[in-house]
Amino acid sequence: MKKTILLLSICALPAMANAQDFDKKLKQHKAQIEQAFKSKTISEGEYEKLLKEHESIKETMYKYKNDGYFSSSEKNKINSKLNKASSRMKKYKRNKEIY
Numbered sequence: 001m002k003k004t005i006l007l008l009s010i011c012a013l014p015a016m017a018n019a020q021d022f023d024k025k026l027k028q029h030k031a032q033i034e035q036a037f038k039s040k041t042i043s044e045g046e047y048e049k050l051l052k053e054h055e056s057i058k059e060t061m062y063k064y065k066n067d068g069y070f071s072s073s074e075k076n077k078i079n080s081k082l083n084k085a086s087s088r089m090k091k092y093k094r095n096k097e098i099y
Contacts (some may be wrong), residue, residue, distance in 0.1 A: 003031055022061055025082050029089070030054055045091045053088070057081045 033054060037047040060081065064074045 022078055022082070026054070026058060026061065028080065029085055030090060031058075036089070041091045042089075050085070050089060050092070053081075053085050057085060 027071075033047065033050045036042045037044075041058070057078065061078055062080065064070055071080075
């Protein structure tokens with residue numbers, strides 16, 4: 001019985017760590033958006049789009065967290081959204097426009 005509980009708790013640790021990792025990535029992404037807008041490397045329109053995308057990711061994570069378990073497909077969807085947001089941010093920063 002003790003071994004089963006120990007095994008289950010060990011299996012649950014990566015899921016919780018992964019959720020914390022997503023929170024960390026999301027906070028970093030928000031900070032990058034704010035910094036890019038303050039330094040005027042992205043326009044106000046791009047800033048609004050990035051914030052809207054950020055909120056969408058945040059809502060998705062909240063929805064998936066409600067059941068207390070991240071399935072592999074949920075992790076993949078969140079990771080994909082974070083990667084797309086990151087690449088979009090890089091694209092906006094490099095478009096060589098000055099605002």
